[in-house]
């Protein structure tokens with residue numbers, strides 16, 4: 546099987562700054578389909594990385610290869626269909642829920658798979674949502690899940706998820722996590738999953754990428770990362786995140 550993705554010396558400068566890098570010299574190879582959690586403090590460039598991978602932003606250095614072909618050699622629409630970004634703040638297109646579902650497929654010249662859309666709605670507890678409803682009237686959590694379904698209908702090889710469970714209640718969050726894990730198992734979809742929820746990363750991700758100090762500091766199996774965080778920043782990050790999640794705990798070693 547060919548490599549899923551290679552990231553080569555990728556860099557992005559801080560806005561309008563000639564020599565300050567948000568991250569630089571980022572290298573990683575995803576040699577087989579996986580669910581990878583991307584962790585790091587706020588402002589490390591996790592969303593920016595996903596947006597570059599999804600070709601919504603250009604890098605200032607380096608490139609990304611998919612199927613051994615550099616991103617510049619791909620038509621951008623085809624790249625975006627194969628490697629698709631789902632934003633934290635879901636943006637609904639004008640029109641109804643059904644318009645939203647159909648438009649994404651239409652734009653990418655894919656037949657609209659109504660059966661799959663219905664099945665995904667059911668799995669994500671969206672079956673009560675009328676397809677004739679104006680999409681702008683959905684709640685934040687409904688928009689987030691509809692945006693995910695809209696993207697899944699394109700059957701991307703790589704899903705780039707930016708805190709997609711952040712505005713969901715527990716039941717919807719667990720259903721979404723289960724759907725993503727099942728999808729990976731059944732179809733071999735690779736998932737790059739930015740999250741601030743350590744339990745979510747620990748329970749669902751096989752590998753962890755940890756971003757700190759303008760670099761990808763760790764790329765390792767999830768259990769190893771949580772059991773023995775490899776750098777001081779990683780240890781601090783886990784301690785701080787756990788202390789925030791469990792303010793009553795006296796001392797937290799690792800989860």
Ligand SMILES: Nc1ncnc2c1ncn2[C@@H]1O[C@H](COP(=O)(O)OP(=O)(O)OP(=O)(O)O)[C@@H](O)[C@H]1O
Pocket residue numbers: 557558559560561567585586587588589590591592593594602
């Ligand atoms: N297009 C861009 N070019 C350069 N810098 C950017 C760009 N977009 C965002 N930034 C800056 O990069 C920094 C990191 O933003 P980003 O949202 O990628 O971090 P993050 O790690 O995902 O943070 P959070 O966990 O809070 O979502 C911010 O200071 C932001 O202003």
